[in-house]
Amino acid sequence: MxxxxxxxxxxxxxxxxxxxxxxxxxxxxxxxxxxxxxxxxxxxxxxxxxxxxxxxxxxxxxxxxxxxxxxxxxxxxxxxxxxxxxxxxxxxxxxxxxxxxxxxxxxxxxxxxxxxxxxxxYPHLPVIDTQETFSLPINLFKQIIGQTVIAISTHESRPILTGVNMVIENGKLLAVATDSHRLSQRIIPLEVSSALADQKYNIIIPGKSLIELSRTLDERHENIEMMITENQVLFKTENMYFYSRLLEGYYPDTARLIPESAATEIVFNASSLLGSIERASLLSHEGKNNVVKISISPELVEISGNSPDVGNVKEELAYISVEGESIDLSFNPDYMKDALRTFGQTDIRIKFTSPVRPFILVPSEDNQNFIQLITPVRTF
Amino acid sequence: MxxxxxxxxxxxxxxxxxxxxxxxxxxxxxxxxxxxxxxxxxxxxxxxxxxxxxxxxxxxxxxxxxxxxxxxxxxxxxxxxxxxxxxxxxxxxxxxxxxxxxxxxxxxxxxxxxxxxxxxxYPHLPVIDTQETFSLPINLFKQIIGQTVIAISTHESRPILTGVNMVIENGKLLAVATDSHRLSQRIIPLEVSSALADQKYNIIIPGKSLIELSRTLDERHENIEMMITENQVLFKTENMYFYSRLLEGYYPDTARLIPESAATEIVFNASSLLGSIERASLLSHEGKNNVVKISISPELVEISGNSPDVGNVKEELAYISVEGESIDLSFNPDYMKDALRTFGQTDIRIKFTSPVRPFILVPSEDNQNFIQLITPVRTF
Structure with a gap:
């Protein structure tokens, strides 16, 4: 050579x-x-x-x-x-x-x-023996990856949860990840050739693979091709082939975890709320209980955090609108920060059901296609 | 409050x-x-x-x-x-x-x-009971620090060598540091008031203190004031006081370590030689013997390095001029890289005496005020 x-x-x-x-x-x-x-x-x-x-x-x-x-x-x-x-x-x-x-x-x-x-x-690469190809817009696909991988589990005790579940059905791609404390779900429309229109694909891609894939994806290209076989997925751009093995097993049914009604709804600007959470979590990280408390009433929306050794912090939150019952609950601020970062500068709606049931964050303009879910921490 | x-x-x-x-x-x-x-x-x-x-x-x-x-x-x-x-x-x-x-x-x-x-x-700060003040230009003083601290020892076995020796005498400030394998020395003129003209100061400032001092020094200010007492030094700028304890003991007499004659002299551009050394040391870092070899003869100036496991590298060096005897010797490339970085883009003269005696690097235009010395590694 x-x-x-x-x-x-x-x-x-x-x-x-x-x-x-x-x-x-x-x-x-x-x-x-x-x-x-x-x-x-x-x-x-x-x-x-x-x-x-x-x-x-x-x-x-x-x-x-x-x-x-x-x-x-x-x-x-x-x-x-x-x-x-x-x-x-x-x-x-x-x-x-x-x-x-x-x-x-x-x-x-x-x-x-x-x-x-x-x-x-040198080992041989996997053989991808299918002609069935999906074309995904690269910038949208990078978005989906960024929005879901935050919720994958980092523990190997349930290996299936270290992956992102992707379901292709009825002209849509649904991506969902959960570590059982929180969940991220994003749905995008997918152009599917008529030959594949009736097919359903349900795969689990290791989160680590998606993170690396996202880093290699060059936004100068418009689309990436995805090909699925029984235990491998291949992503193709002009001059790059990216192979990942798939995780074997059944992904839990997550749809039932997402609450359908809400007792309290409040709208924030995501990045301004992120700033407040970052302040409120500064001290709580130190203590054994890494929790931040939010109190919502018609008079006052406030978050607070404390560490017995260092001190405490509270902040009155600026919100856009609030509806429903008063509620007090506590949550892990790290989960909240991860979730808020996936929304960027947009306005978000948080829907609470009760202090012990999961709450969800959605874009204020869209209830359906993008959901971050967080389970509160019981402090009593 | x-x-x-x-x-x-x-x-x-x-x-x-x-x-x-x-x-x-x-x-x-x-x-x-x-x-x-x-x-x-x-x-x-x-x-x-x-x-x-x-x-x-x-x-x-x-x-x-x-x-x-x-x-x-x-x-x-x-x-x-x-x-x-x-x-x-x-x-x-x-x-x-x-x-x-x-x-x-x-x-x-x-x-x-x-x-x-x-x-x-809170503990009281040291009391500086002297009116004797030296004024140092900040950019020059930062230069001196950067050029000498590379050679301080990081081992506590001889604590005195973890400091930089500064000697003020005859209107000059001499700074020198050595870890016994290499030495860095810089001399600058110093404006001294007539009252202090006959005084001699000989102090050892911990290298760590100088590194931190250098980081706080803002080049928007022109000068820094230095005040010396028996066991403390104080550096003053407009709104900052920086105190450091001094190291106690006698610094070794380093003047005798610097060779006065040379058998071989060669002039390089410092940054181009640095690039070559970086390449030559890529593999040697892997082996037990982290050495790079230089061979100088009228026909060829070449460096080489090798690691038995990985492979070897050699490169013909571009030089500006060479005089004197042919010589082959080996050195620690990390020392050489540290030394070369203190010269920036300038041309430097390397003076060799013998394969087992220390060699020195000086600016090609100045033999006296700035010297980096490195002891070769015996490979036989």
Whole structure:
């Protein structure tokens, strides 16, 4: 294998592929990055066996300044390799595989010789044997990921809850995640070809995969293609394939958790409420009970927090409108902050049922398509 | 005590004073910040007993928007207090001490009540009983600090080497630091009043103090005043006092370590050599022997590094001029990188004596006032 390429372009693909590579893998060759050169271009592959990312750098795209002198393949230690490429002195770089998988990396006067591994020993990527493809707008899909992954569980005691449940049905994509204390749900319309219109898909994608996927998604592209098989999902953009395994099992029925009626409804600006919660939680983080209390009455809407050692805080909240019964309840401010951040600058409606039942946050203009749910903390 | 102040200005002084405060202190009250209000303004004090910083916020400076309603003092937990001040909602804030040292912090609708401590129990700052003052240009003094602290020892086995030795004599300030493997020395001219012209000062300032001092020094001010007593040094700017204890003992005689002659001299651009060293050290960091080798001959100047597990690197160096004998030697690339960074973009001359004797780096235009010295690593 021998090729030369513009270093900055090579680095971009390298950075994408490297997201899949973990230093804690139990399969030694997966700490490496696979480089494959063919007449058409270079293919870089990284994998931690849960996630695999493949990036393609085509010869025909002139900005890559890519010349393939000899086809072939090699696996190089990812950590060193990308450090080396970053620090090379020239705009161009060359890579050549010598005898015994020794690989020569050169740029201007600098030359590195590193020990490579036989690419034939690199695991094969999953085979995606389906023609059924969904097209998703990238900016909307990144939004959905950001809005739901906050609620995935970080504990392995119920592995299924470490994923996001995605259900495709009736021209809609529903994404939901819950760690059993809180829940995030977002629904978007989906353009589905008539051949797939009657199909239902119900999959659970590991939250970690979605977070990494979101980081690689370049908003310069408009759409991403999604292909689903029994235990894998593949996301395709122009020059990148992102594979993730799916979680096996049945996701709990979350629809019944969402209360349908409300005793108290109050409308806030999300970012102004976030500021107040951040202040109210400053001291509570210190104590054993990380809770903030909200009191809503026709006269006063107030939050308060306290730590016996440090002191207490209270703040009268500015709200847009309030309706219904007076209510006092306590909640984990970290859940509230995570939820509020997913709404950005918009106005939100919070609907309370009782001090011990979950309450929900929705955009003030839309009750249906985006819901954050939080279970209160009982303090009595 | 009761006052109101513009929050942004209060935060600036708070941040300065907080540099002195360590969470690991053994004296509980020193985890707090002392606030003292008088008719003239506010004095904030932080200390870890090695370093003490006092900042003054005058009433007369209108940008502070400071109103003192009642004089007094309090000690508040530094960590919480500054988090609270940062997160307050309004441009203005008020502080009022209530009964039992409870302190009320308010801003717009938010109010915090925190437990304070009696300021009478806060340790007294060192007394500086001297009228002898040196005036130092701030930008030059920051330079000296940056150029010398790289060579202080981080081991407590010889505490004296954790400091920078400063000698004032004959209208010059000499600063030198060494960890016994390398040495940094800088000399600057000093304007000394005729009363002090015959005096000699020889002090050792903890490197940690100088690093913190450098961070607080605002280059909007031109000069800093330095006052020296037997075991303390005080640095004064307009509204800040920075106290540091001095290290006790005798600093080793370092002048004899600096070689006077050279067998080989070579001139490089410092930043281009730094890039080459960074590449050459990429792999050596991995091995047990973190060394890089340089070979200088009339035909070729080359550096190389290797790690048995990963591979090797070599690079032909671009130099400006070379004189004298051919030489091969090995060095710790971390020392070389630290040293090269203190020269910025300038050209430097490296003077070698032998493969086992220390070599020095000096600005190519100045042999005397700035020297970085590094001891080679014996590899045979």
């Amino acid at each position: 021998k090729f030369s390429i513009k270093r900055s372009e090579f680095l971009k693909s390298l950075a994408d592929v490297q997201r899949a590579i973990s230093s804690r893998t139990t399969i030694p060759i997966l700490t490496g990055i696979k480089i494959q050169a063919s007449e058409e271009g270079l293919t870089l592959t990284g994998s931690d066996s849960d996630i695999s990312i493949e990036a393609f750098i085509p010869v025909e795209d002139e900005k890559n300044n890519l010349t393939i002198d000899q086809a072939g393949s090699i696996v190089l230690q990812a950590r060193f390799f990308s450090e080396i490429v970053k620090k090379l002195p020239d705009e161009m770089m060359q890579i050549e595989v010598l005898d015994h998988f020794q690989t020569l990396i050169t740029s201007a006067n600098a030359s590195f010789t590193v020990n490579g591994l036989d690419a034939n020993n | 009761k006052f109101s102040i513009k929050r942004s200005e209060f935060l600036k002084s708070l941040a300065d004073v907080q540099r002195a405060i360590s969470s690991r202190t053994t004296i509980p009250i020193l985890t707090g910040i002392k606030i003292q209000a008088s008719e003239e303004g506010l004095t904030l004090t932080g200390s870890d007993s090695d370093i003490s910083i006092e900042a003054f916020i005058p009433v007369e400076d209108e940008k502070n928007n400071l109103t003192i309603d009642q004089a007094g003092s309090i000690v508040l937990q530094a960590r919480f207090f500054s988090e609270i001040v940062k997160k307050l909602p309004d441009e203005m804030m008020q502080i009022e001490v209530l009964d039992h040292f409870q302190t009320l912090i308010t801003s717009a609708n938010a109010s915090f009540t925190v437990n304070g401590l009696d300021a009478n129990n």
